Structures are given as structure tokens and as C-alpha cells.
Amino acid sequence: MSLILSIAVDGIAYGMILFMISVGLSITMGLMRIINLAHGAFALLGGAVVHLLTTRMEVAFIPALLVAVFAVVLIAVLLERVLFRQIYGFTELGQVLATIGIVFIMIASINFFLGSTILPIGVPAMFTTSVDLGFRTLPFHRLVVIVSGLLVLGGLWLLMERTRFGIYLRAAVDNRAAAASLGINTPYVYLVAFAIGAGLAAVGGVLGAELLPIEAYYPLRYMVLFLIVVSVGGLGSISGSFFASIGLGILDTAGRYLLPGIGTIFFFVAIAVLLALRPNGLMGKAQ
Amino acid sequence: MTMPVLSPPKPSRVHAVLGVLMPSVCVLIGAILAFLMFPYDLSFLTRIVIMMILVVSFDLILGQAGIATLGHAAMYGCGAYMAGLLALNVTQDPLLGLLAAALAGGLVAWLSGLVLLRTHGVALLMISIAVTMVLQEVASQARWLTGGADGLAGITIGPLLGLFEFDFIGQVAFIYSVCVLAVILVFCQILIRSPFGLALRGIDGSASRMRAIGTPVYRRKVTVYVIAGAIAGIAGALAAQVTGLVGIEVFNFSLSADVMVMLILGGAGRLYGALIGTLLFMVVHHVAASIDPFNWLFVIGLMLLLVVFVLPKGLVSLPGRVTRLWRRA
Incomplete structure (x- = not known):
């Protein structure tokens, strides 16, 4: 019983990290129809900034996180303007x-x-304590991760369903050309969506540093993982990314706990079969 | 809209034979020069030749049929393990090793191709990566067969054709690899010029039009994937035989990515592009990585962006573009 609970907690926390990092990728890939392998770099940049601020300049964790997100969004806007805008048109x-x-x-x-070593992040001491939920104790860090994942999901839902920008964004995902011809400023929508995605990736990268350690090779090492979440969930679908992240998080964690050794094989075979049966992902729109 | 003319004007028989042999002749001349000029770098030169075989096989998939995958290491790795296991357990004959590796590579390509060629775009890329990952995990877990993370070591190969012993400096290994490359280039040239090759380029141009004129698109794609897989298996087998080692790194994602980069650098869709791209990539890699491996990553990243933004058709298109600029000026 406690094994099932640990798998569930670790799997869901892992899934929340995956969700925060890859939801931005899903939106941009669904919106601009581009294959973006560079998304993990934003998570890495966020982690690197927090590492610099907390361990080398002794800034507290929360302000460091805010600065990192701001810096990453800034870099993302620059990159979008200079490079990605051209890349949208490529094959x-x-x-x-x-x-x-x-x-x-x-x-x-x-x-x-x-340097090429793992970049540690100075988390508050509170993160390492455990919390008693009545029926069992939880590491505080897991709790923070799960709560922030749910907050991100809620925030994105509000953004997509309740704001004018959300309407523009959904319209552009559904049909780019029609949205543009109706007077929606699509380049601006792209830019904002890209920046939001990069900012969320930075948050996910920092909060998930305990599970996916920050180091120079981060974007390449976990690239496949993020892309799998996006393609399983379906491009451009927020709820799809969420369910895919949680599902894959639990699947991967359960594989590691229950089938040590062949867990990874099981994981990738499951992905390949799922994608072969549903090439557009769980909630993807047929193209 | 004008369609590109797919069939070349009918050349004379002599021209056709010359055209088929041309890349191999160029490779042989280049190899003889390299052999004479760098007699102490033969192991590096052999690595270049093996990579050329791998990249040429990838050109059949990406350059001719326009199928972008990121899992070409799967077939290369299977060929390497096949050749290594065969030499350790059954026979040390090098040519039988190549044959077995070609079968292994072709089989893996057939099984995975049946699934992944039904998809396209992101799903295709992901499944091809997943196939390679699964194979890598299998190789690392099946310790009794593959030696796990330690890999297969101490592979010894018998004399080539029963005559030529593999020597310590690697002269025989180099000549052997060059000969294999030359034969494969002739085979690829014939394949590209056959109706099958035209069908592949047609599929790249417009799959729906090819379907409309009665080409079984899916079956053609599977066929070329199997052929390319068999050649990739041969490349893996050569690497195993020449170095005497096979490790799970043969399935590394970076190998698949490197192969794609080499092909794009030289220019996809032309055999010369594959050869030139591999040569340039390997030499720059050799020089830059001996200074600092991370600088190398920077150089390759920059080269990639330059090629994609400035020279989308690769280095082979450079002379044509320069002369066009010249004429306009």
C-alpha cells in the first residue's frame, strides 16, 4: 500500500515538473506548427540563473526564482524576434x-x-522537511511541486478560457490564416505564447532540479522526454499535456520501482505503440 | 507550377556507366592520396570512411525519399553487435560478418519501418528515437549476450578473403573499408538511377501525386528504409571489426543527430554531398575536439545555423550559387 502511495506521489510530482516544462512547448508547437528541440534550454537557463544567484551571490530562493523567470522571458523574447521568427517558415x-x-x-x-558539473540550487531549508498530511507524511518539496503544477494548470485555464488573449490564442491554434485575416495580431500572439512557455519552463526547471539535475547537457538529455510528453498529449492541447505528463510521470516512476532494469524499455515501447496507434497524440486534433 | 524534371535526358551507354562509377572512382583516388599523405592517421581515416558509408545510407532515406528520422543509429548499432557476436562466437570471417550485419540492420529497419513509416512529422521523429532507446536499453540489460555497459571487447577478425591479415597500423583495415565504400557507392548510384530511385524522389516531391499515378508509396518507403538499414548495419559491422570493440554508445542519440548534420552540411539528395559533409564534419571535429570538446559543440551549432539559414541545400550547392552570383554581377 505504501509502495503504491510513494509511486503515486513521486509519479505525480514528476509529472507536474514535466507538465510545467513542456506545456509551453506544446502550445508553441501547436500554434506555430514548428518542431522545437530547444525548449529545454529555457529550463536550463532558469536553473543556471537561480544557481548563480543563490549559491554565488546568496540571494534568497524566491526572489532568485522571480529574477530567473524574468531573465528567461527576456531572452526568449529576444530569441523569438531574432531567430525563431525565421525558423517558423522553414521545412x-x-x-x-x-x-x-x-x-x-x-x-x-x-x-x-x-562548467560542465551539476549546478546545485540553494533551496530553502524548509524544502527538505516533511509535512504530515494526517494519513502519511510527504516531503515538502513534492508538495510545493504538486501545488505549483496545479496553480500553473489553473492559471493557464483562466488565461485560455477567460481572457481575450486566450480567445486569440485558441483561434490561432485552430486556424492561423483565418485568425490573421480576422485582424488578430498573430505575430504578437506567437511572441507572448513563446515567452509564457519559456517562463513556465524556467519555473519547472528550477523546481524540478531535484529530479532532473541542472547541468550543461540538460536540454539534450531531457529533450526526448519533453517531446514525448508533447507528442503523446497532442500538439497545442493544455489538458492533453497535463494528462500525458501525469500519466508518463507515473508510468516512468512505476517502471523504475516495480521493474528495475527493464522499466525504461517498457516506457519507450509503450510510447512507440501509443504514437503508432494515435500519431496525433491523446488529445491532438487531426491535421 | 512546374514539376522538376525527374528523368534525365537519355545519355549514351558510356556516359551512364561513367556516371555510375564516378563517385567510387573519386573516393578511390582520394583514398590513395590520403593513404600516401597521412600514413600515420589511418585509424582516423578509416573512421571517416565508415561514417561516409553510414551517411550515404542515410542519404537514401532523407535525401532521396525525404523521410526525416532521428534514429539511424538503431541499424548501425544492431549491425555492430551482430558482427561482434558473430566474430566472438561463430566465425571470424570479415565478409560473413558484413553479410550478417546487413541482414540484422535490414531486419531491424523492416520491423521498425513497418510502424514508423505509417506516421510522419513529430510522431515519426519520436518513434525513431524511441526505437533506438529501446535497443540501447536491451543491449545494456542483456548482459549475458552483449556484455551490458562494458560492451563486447577483444573481437578478433580472421584474414580478409583468407589472404590478408589485419595489421597493427591498420593498412588492411583502411583498404578494406574503402573497398566496401566503393562497392556501396556503385550500388547506390544504380539504385538512384533505377525507376525505384525515381519513385523515391517522386514521393519526396509529392506523395499524394505518386499515389495518384499508382505508386505504392508506403511499400516503397519501407523498401528503401530496409535497404538503408542494411547498409547502416554494414557500417556498424565495419566499425566493430576494425576497432575490435562494440559498446552501447553505438545506439547514442548523438550519433543519429551527427549523421543528419553531416548529410545536411554536405547537401542531402546527392551522394557527393554525403561524402563531402562527412569529410568536413569529421576533420573539423577532430581538430576542434582535440582542443576542447565543448568548443566543438559551439562550432557545430554555429555551422548548423549557418547551413540552415544561408545554404539550405548544403555545401555541394556552393559552386553553383557562386557562379550564379558571378554571372549576375
Whole structure:
């Protein structure tokens, strides 16, 4: 019983991290129809900034996180303006190559400034304590991760369903050309969506540093994982990404607990079968 | 809209034979020059030749049929393990090893191709990556067969054709690899010029039109995937035989990515592009990585962006573009 509970808690916490990092990727890939392999770089950048601020300048965790998100959003806006805007027009293959190129340059730069070792993040002491929920105790960190994941989900739901920007965004995901011809400023929608996605990736990268340690090779090492979440969930679907993240988080964790050794094989076979049966993902729209 | 003319004007028989042999002749001349100029770097040169075989096989998939995958290491790795296991357990004959590896690579390509060629875009990329990951995990878990993370070591290969012993400096290994590359290039040239090759380029141009004129698109794609897989298996087998080692790194994602980068760098869709791209990539890698491996990553990232933004057709298109600029000026 306690094993099932640990799998559930760890799996859900892991899934929440995956969700926060990849939901932005799902939106941008659904919106701009591009294959973006560079998304993990934003999580890495967020983690690197927090590492710099907390361990080298002794800034507290929360302000450091805010600064990191702000910095990453700024970089994302710049990158979108300079590079990604051109990449939208490339062929599938060109997009793969250009974004892999960006990943390589990012890895090399992080290594140049910070080295290739794992970059620890100075979390508040509270994170390592455990909380008594009555029926069992939980590491506080897991609780923070799960709550922030739910907050992100709620916030995105409000943004998509209750604001004018959300309407623009949904319209642009459904039909880019029609949305543009109705007077929606689609380049602006792209820019904002891209920046929001990058900011969320930074939050996920920092909060998830305990599970997915921050280091120079981060964007390449976990790229496949984020892309799997997006393609299983279906491009452009927030609820799809959420269920895919939680499902994959639990599946991966259960595989590691119950089938040590062949867990990874099981995981990837499951993914391949699912994608072969439903190439557009669980909640993807047929193209 | 004008469709590109797919069939070349009918050349004379001599021209056709020359065209088929041309890439192999270029490779042989280049190899002889390299052999004479760098007699102490033969193991590096052999690695380049093996990579060329792998990239040429990827050109059949990506360059001819326009199928972008990120899992070409799957077939390469299976070929390497097949050749290694065969040499350790059954026979040390190198050519039988190549044959077995080609069968292994082709079989893996057939099984995975049946699934992944039904999809396209992101799903295809993801499944091809997943196949490679699964194979890597299998290789690392099946310790009794593959040696797990330690890999297969101490592979010894018998004399080539029963005549030539593999020597310590690697002269025989180099000549052997070059000969295999030359044969494969002739085979690929014939394949590309056959009606089958035209069908592949047609599929790349417009799959729906090809379906409309009666081409079984899916079956053609599976066929080319199997052929390319068999050649990739041969490349893996050569690597295993020449180095005497096979490790689970043969299934690394970075190998699949590197292969794609080499092909794009040189220019997809042309065999010369695959050869030139591999040569340039390997030499720059050798030089940059000996200084600092991370600098190398920066260089390759920059090269990728440059090629995609400035030279989308690869280096082989450079002379044509320069002359066009020249004429306009």
C-alpha cells in the first residue's frame, strides 16, 4: 500500500515538473506548427540563473526564482524576434536542424561560463522537511511541486478560457490564416505564447532540479522526454499535456520501482505503440 | 507550377556507366592520396570512411525519399553487435560478418519501418528515437549476450578473403573499408538511377501525386528504409571489426543527430554531398575536439545555423550559387 502511495506521489510530482516544462512547448508547437528541440534550454537557463544567484551571490530562493523567470522571458523574447521568427517558415527538417544548433550553442555557452558539473540550487531549508498530511507524511518539496503544477494548470485555464488573449490564442491554434485575416495580431500572439512557455519552463526547471539535475547537457538529455510528453498529449492541447505528463510521470516512476532494469524499455515501447496507434497524440486534433 | 524534371535526358551507354562509377572512382583516388599523405592517421581515416558509408545510407532515406528520422543509429548499432557476436562466437570471417550485419540492420529497419513509416512529422521523429532507446536499453540489460555497459571487447577478425591479415597500423583495415565504400557507392548510384530511385524522389516531391499515378508509396518507403538499414548495419559491422570493440554508445542519440548534420552540411539528395559533409564534419571535429570538446559543440551549432539559414541545400550547392552570383554581377 505504501509502495503504491510513494509511486503515486513521486509519479505525480514528476509529472507536474514535466507538465510545467513542456506545456509551453506544446502550445508553441501547436500554434506555430514548428518542431522545437530547444525548449529545454529555457529550463536550463532558469536553473543556471537561480544557481548563480543563490549559491554565488546568496540571494534568497524566491526572489532568485522571480529574477530567473524574468531573465528567461527576456531572452526568449529576444530569441523569438531574432531567430525563431525565421525558423517558423522553414521545412520540418530545417526546424529540427536549426533548433538543435541553438541547443548546441546553449550547451557550449553554459559550459563556458559555469562548467560542465551539476549546478546545485540553494533551496530553502524548509524544502527538505516533511509535512504530515494526517494519513502519511510527504516531503515538502513534492508538495510545493504538486501545488505549483496545479496553480500553473489553473492559471493557464483562466488565461485560455477567460481572457481575450486566450480567445486569440485558441483561434490561432485552430486556424492561423483565418485568425490573421480576422485582424488578430498573430505575430504578437506567437511572441507572448513563446515567452509564457519559456517562463513556465524556467519555473519547472528550477523546481524540478531535484529530479532532473541542472547541468550543461540538460536540454539534450531531457529533450526526448519533453517531446514525448508533447507528442503523446497532442500538439497545442493544455489538458492533453497535463494528462500525458501525469500519466508518463507515473508510468516512468512505476517502471523504475516495480521493474528495475527493464522499466525504461517498457516506457519507450509503450510510447512507440501509443504514437503508432494515435500519431496525433491523446488529445491532438487531426491535421 | 512546374514539376522538376525527374528523368534525365537519355545519355549514351558510356556516359551512364561513367556516371555510375564516378563517385567510387573519386573516393578511390582520394583514398590513395590520403593513404600516401597521412600514413600515420589511418585509424582516423578509416573512421571517416565508415561514417561516409553510414551517411550515404542515410542519404537514401532523407535525401532521396525525404523521410526525416532521428534514429539511424538503431541499424548501425544492431549491425555492430551482430558482427561482434558473430566474430566472438561463430566465425571470424570479415565478409560473413558484413553479410550478417546487413541482414540484422535490414531486419531491424523492416520491423521498425513497418510502424514508423505509417506516421510522419513529430510522431515519426519520436518513434525513431524511441526505437533506438529501446535497443540501447536491451543491449545494456542483456548482459549475458552483449556484455551490458562494458560492451563486447577483444573481437578478433580472421584474414580478409583468407589472404590478408589485419595489421597493427591498420593498412588492411583502411583498404578494406574503402573497398566496401566503393562497392556501396556503385550500388547506390544504380539504385538512384533505377525507376525505384525515381519513385523515391517522386514521393519526396509529392506523395499524394505518386499515389495518384499508382505508386505504392508506403511499400516503397519501407523498401528503401530496409535497404538503408542494411547498409547502416554494414557500417556498424565495419566499425566493430576494425576497432575490435562494440559498446552501447553505438545506439547514442548523438550519433543519429551527427549523421543528419553531416548529410545536411554536405547537401542531402546527392551522394557527393554525403561524402563531402562527412569529410568536413569529421576533420573539423577532430581538430576542434582535440582542443576542447565543448568548443566543438559551439562550432557545430554555429555551422548548423549557418547551413540552415544561408545554404539550405548544403555545401555541394556552393559552386553553383557562386557562379550564379558571378554571372549576375
